[in-house]
Amino acid sequence: MSIRETRREAVIDRLADHILQAGLSGSSLKALAAAVGASDRMLLYYFRNKDDLLTTALGRIAERLTRLLDAAAPPEPVPFETLLATLAAAMGDPALKPYMEVWLELVAASARGVEPHRTISGAIADGFIAWAAEHLVGEDADQRQAQAALFVATLDGLMLLDAAGRSDAAARAVGAIRAR
Amino acid sequence: MSIRETRREAVIDRLADHILQAGLSGSSLKALAAAVGASDRMLLYYFRNKDDLLTTALGRIAERLTRLLDAAAPPEPVPFETLLATLAAAMGDPALKPYMEVWLELVAASARGVEPHRTISGAIADGFIAWAAEHLVGEDADQRQAQAALFVATLDGLMLLDAAGRSDAAARAVGAIRAR
DNA sequence: AGATTCCTGTAGCAATCACTACAAAAGCAT
């Protein structure tokens, strides 16, 4: 690995740190450069342009999230309600909150068709669903896939309520799942 | 009503139109002014500042959405699955899509604590939940409230999947609801 | 040593942002 690649690797991690902390809206090239301890000029040396930078850094963020989710998940496949309760609880973890905030920003931009956000969030959504399918019980693969999609939708919805400042409602919603 | 107030009223509707079409990110003062057929200078004459403008225009948008939702809702309270299927189908309506996109943008900003977005999205979420509680069957008011929160979360989650470009997964998720 | 490529700092670009100072115009009461 060349010096440039080694440094680039280190830079990517710091970029991910900053994006998680300040959000995409707080991630101008200048702000990112300051967080990395370099100049914006250097960032554009490591990356073709800002889109390239974002794609790379968000990829790193997605990797980290996958690891966090795996850590929070039960070892064996569990029923829908169980997995949702587990993850909903984990979502309260301050370590996970920044990821949720970035995910929301990403999807909001994606809804408007902004690139590279649209492409990235599609890939992340696929990752979420695949992850859920692996952790849900059920024989039929198709059915498990549908359940996984519903799981992701529900979890994302809870997160959205939380983001809107209605964490109490989100908590009540989690309670309502068991009741149904 | 003074001339100023009359004009302001008309302006608000055009602002709402533009925000729905171009999104919050596409709603700079200059862009809004062009859509209204005025100068940015005039917008800041009608409104104290951009926050004031946004709060007002988003209020108007929320009013419109309420009317649209009422039109799409069944006349009598229905079970969870029924209401969700109905609304999920309605969400495919191109007339509703802009509202969903703005809602996402609003919540994403809210997650980062941006004002006035945070305050506004909290109020809108409350409105959603109250609306759902009215259209869901159930005797116990508390339980209906929790069901309503879960309903909003699920619907928002489906919308989010759609925004991420995974409308197919969202459709599968709707199917999975009946199966559970 | 000389040439060539790689790295990085300074400075600046044009565009956009929300917002404002200033003043001309328009309306209206006297």
Place this chain on the structure above:
DNA sequence: ATGCTTTTGTAGTGATTGCTACAGGAATCT
């Protein structure tokens, strides 16, 4: 018509955006 308030246009503020031209220095190769 005179004076007064309300409405509007012009032009500009300073800050920030992503990005680039230029050039000096460092490292590497011949």
